[in-house]
Amino acid sequence: MDLLRLLSQMTIDEKIGQLVQFNANLFVDSDVDITGPMMQVGLTKENLKNVGSVLNFRDANEMRAVQDKHLSEDRNKIPMLFMMDVIHGYRTIYPIPLALGCSFDEALAKECSKMAAREAAADGVHVTFAPMVDYVRDARWGRVMESCGEEPMLNSRMGAAQVRAFRGDDLRNPDQLATCVKHFAAYGGAEAGRDYNTVELSEHVLREYYLPAYKACIDAGVDMLMPSFNSLNGVPAVANEWLMKQVLKDEWKFGGVVISDYAAVHELLTHGVAANNREAAQLAFACGCDIEMCSGAYINHLKGLIEEGIFTEQQLDEAVLRVLELKDKLGLFEDPYHGASMEKADAVSLTPENRALAKKTAAECAVLLKNDGVLPFSIDVKTIALIGPFAQENRINGVWSCKGSEKETVSVAEGVQALLPDAQIVSVRGCGNEWNDFDRSGFAEAIDAAKNADAVVLCLGEPQDYSGEGNCRTNIDLPGVQTELAKQIVQANPNTAVLLFNGRPLAISELDAFAPAILEMWFPGTEGGSAAAELLFGMCNPGGKLSMSFPRTTGQCPIYYNHPSTGRPKPAKLDGKRLHYTSNYIDCGNLPLYSFGYGLSYSNFVYESMLLDKASMTKDESIQISITVHNDSDVPGQETVQLYMRDLVASMVRPVQQLIGYEKVHLDAGECKTVKFTVTEPMLRFWNHKNQFVSERGEFELSTGYADHLLHTKRFALD
Numbered sequence: 216m217d218l219l220r221l222l223s224q225m226t227i228d229e230k231i232g233q234l235v236q237f238n239a240n241l242f243v244d245s246d247v248d249i250t251g252p253m254m255q256v257g258l259t260k261e262n263l264k265n266v267g268s269v270l271n272f273r274d275a276n277e278m279r280a281v282q283d284k285h286l287s288e289d290r291n292k293i294p295m296l297f298m299m300d301v302i303h304g305y306r307t308i309y310p311i312p313l314a315l316g317c318s319f320d321e322a323l324a325k326e327c328s329k330m331a332a333r334e335a336a337a338d339g340v341h342v343t344f345a346p347m348v349d350y351v352r353d354a355r356w357g358r359v360m361e362s363c364g365e366e367p368m369l370n371s372r373m374g375a376a377q378v379r380a381f382r383g384d385d386l387r388n389p390d391q392l393a394t395c396v397k398h399f400a401a402y403g404g405a406e407a408g409r410d411y412n413t414v415e416l417s418e419h420v421l422r423e424y425y426l427p428a429y430k431a432c433i434d435a436g437v438d439m440l441m442p443s444f445n446s447l448n449g450v451p452a453v454a455n456e457w458l459m460k461q462v463l464k465d466e467w468k469f470g471g472v473v474i475s476d477y478a479a480v481h482e483l484l485t486h487g488v489a490a491n492n493r494e495a496a497q498l499a500f501a502c503g504c505d506i507e508m509c510s511g512a513y514i515n516h517l518k519g520l521i522e523e524g525i526f527t528e529q530q531l532d533e534a535v536l537r538v539l540e541l542k543d544k545l546g547l548f549e550d551p552y553h554g555a556s557m558e559k560a561d562a563v564s565l566t567p568e569n570r571a572l573a574k575k576t577a578a579e580c581a582v583l584l585k586n587d588g589v590l591p592f593s594i595d596v597k598t599i600a601l602i603g604p605f606a607q608e609n610r611i612n613g614v615w616s617c618k619g620s621e622k623e624t625v626s627v628a629e630g631v632q633a634l635l636p637d638a639q640i641v642s643v644r645g646c647g648n649e650w651n652d653f654d655r656s657g658f659a660e661a662i663d664a665a666k667n668a669d670a671v672v673l674c675l676g677e678p679q680d681y682s683g684e685g686n687c688r689t690n691i692d693l694p695g696v697q698t699e700l701a702k703q704i705v706q707a708n709p710n711t712a713v714l715l716f717n718g719r720p721l722a723i724s725e726l727d728a729f730a731p732a733i734l735e736m737w738f739p740g741t742e743g744g745s746a747a748a749e750l751l752f753g754m755c756n757p758g759g760k761l762s763m764s765f766p767r768t769t770g771q772c773p774i775y776y777n778h779p780s781t782g783r784p785k786p787a788k789l790d791g792k793r794l795h796y797t798s799n800y801i802d803c804g805n806l807p808l809y810s811f812g813y814g815l816s817y818s819n820f821v822y823e824s825m826l827l828d829k830a831s832m833t834k835d836e837s838i839q840i841s842i843t844v845h846n847d848s849d850v851p852g853q854e855t856v857q858l859y860m861r862d863l864v865a866s867m868v869r870p871v872q873q874l875i876g877y878e879k880v881h882l883d884a885g886e887c888k889t890v891k892f893t894v895t896e897p898m899l900r901f902w903n904h905k906n907q908f909v910s911e912r913g914e915f916e917l918s919t920g921y922a923d924h925l926l927h928t929k930r931f932a933l934d
């Protein structure tokens with residue numbers, strides 16, 4: 216397609232139409248009340264015909280109908296782009312991204328993204344608003360569920376893997392989706408863990424922790440980028456020159472399409488940096504926002520800004536060309552449906568292979584937090600009691616689950632019954648899972664069921680709508696009276712294991728003190744119940760490692776493993792009494808209940824040694840690390856071997872530990888394996904106070920194990 220020629224034929228109104236996006240219902244329900252709220256946005260029957268992209272439509276048929284209607288009315292025959300939040304599955308749902316991070320398995324993430332792309336593209340989606348790679352540290356924030364956690368390198372690798380898998384090498388392929396990395400930037404740093412709240416972070420912290428994952432996705436070829444709702448150091452992201460021009464365009468040379476978040480351009484008024492939509496349009500367009508999502512600044516004011524000479528028509532053309540190029544890459548000018556049809560969507564969705572992948576992923580993302588020996592249960596048990604609000608719950612997909620239906624999702628009860636058809640399964644809810652549900656009337660029946668069972672599974676957690684956008688909590692305990700019920704159940708039958716279903720780390724110290732076993736399932740998706748059953752009864756061996764630290768109490772938030780020392784660190788070991796005048800709390804320790812990188816297995820992995828091939832290196836040399844792990848058990852399993860580094864003295868404070876490498880390995884019963892890493896000078900670099908990415912000579916420590924539990928620490932020098 217000769218895009219420049221096409222551009223030359225377009226009127227200014229038609230060009231601006233390519234830079235606005237609205238919800239599908241406006242284009243489908245022909246009787247939509249344009250005179251009402253949409254009138255306020257400035258939409259008319261006339262300019263609606265120019266709109267270039269759509270979000271949140273129903274299915275392939277609706278996409279085709281809207282596309283057909285549009286193309287019949289559009290003078291230039293420019294197809295619309297159809298976009299949706301395909302975050303962790305489309306019809307077959309796999310675990311939420313925070314869980315996916317616990318797999319430490321980019322190959323698995325790619326398989327899942329490919330599956331999601333196949334299902335979504337067949338149903339008419341051209342672009343997914345994914346991956347979300349916001350770096351997170353505060354579990355009170357509801358959108359931690361969408362991120363791969365508190366480790367910049369893990370977030371980066373998992374984000375890049377998803378980009379590559381969603382989009383493949385050729386967007387014309389009808390099984391691929393264009394991608395949109397979000398939310399740029401540092402949305403996960405919202406003050407007090409409250410969504411959309413202010414973000415104030417130094418440039419050093421931004422560059423060191425919050426920005427790398429977006430850059431990794433850009434390097435992986437992401438097609439679009441979405442600025443975040445939040446203000447960053449006083450300026451909302453979508454109008455933040457430092458962020459959107461100096462970093463994104465000048466430094467990173469991003470050439471893709473920038474799309475605002477939902478009405479974020481208009482929200483410049485409520486942020487108080489624009490007095491009206493005209494100013495909002497000027498600020499956003501000047502910062503390189505190409506498409507305005509679902510608000511009326513561009514459609515009402517961009518033309519005037521150009522006619523008044525604030526912007527040139529060439530600047531408009533550059534933005535429009537980026538959008539047309541994306542449509543061309545998708546092959547929409549040749550096939551405006553991108554190969555989508557209901558028949559194809561039905562054929563590729565929720566297949567046995569897709570379900571198998573969802574189950575495998577749910578099992579790989581589960582994290583065994585505690586096991587006093589009760590797990591795995593024997594498959595010969597005769598009576599199993601499933602107790603708690605998630606025992607028979609099918610709503611375990613998590614939010615942002617597109618067409619994932621609870622009707623097609625396997626609950627714990629269904630999964631266990633399918634695995635052990637001859638066992639007698641008694642399911643008792645026992646209590647609710649809402650924060651203000653203190654009803655204990657179900658306790659007696661639950662306790663009775665536990666007493667009469669060979670094995671008990673407590674299925675606890677927070678409702679899936681307690682995480683995700685706009686769903687933040689000031690208290691991240693297990694909601695309601697679940698912990699109280701759990702205590703009485705364990706007293707009634709110690710052969711009890713807990714399954715947790717949650718979209719964030721929870722403060723489960725009280726539960727942890729008495730529960731014999733705790734298996735973190737997160738929101739595991741379509742096959743969550745069957746994966747849980749296979750993990751509980753040993754058909755699968757859990758191998759997940761936490762992508763985000765579990766605080767002991769909400770009061771510890773934000774808490775993260777890669778923190779600086781401070782001038783008065785609390786000594787790791789104390790003789791029981793509190794050491795005053797050090798960085799600690801009167802009422803709680805500093806360490807999380809479970810730290811980043813932690814996770815148990817049914818195997819017993821012994822880290823026998825870590826060897827360095829030399830004690831020093833120059834900048835152009837490297838050091839070889841060999842870590843030997845022994846599976847000292849009769850259970851084969853997977854272990855994610857982690858390599859941590861500490862820069863002991865530098866021109867800026869450095870984290871007490873920083874993951875610089877990981878490798879997931881399988882070890883048969885009794886097997887020993889040596890995992891090798893190579894440390895090079897670029898891995899030792901950090902952003903200094905002059906905002907230079909440099910390494911500095913001096914002593915470094917290397918360790919294995921996991922955060923807060925480092926093993927075999929050895930030093931080397933960078934000369």
Ligand code: GLC
Pocket residue numbers: 270300344397476477684
């Ligand atoms: C939402 C979210 C964003 C999503 C967009 C479109 O408000 O912040 O992640 O992609 O709107 O649904």
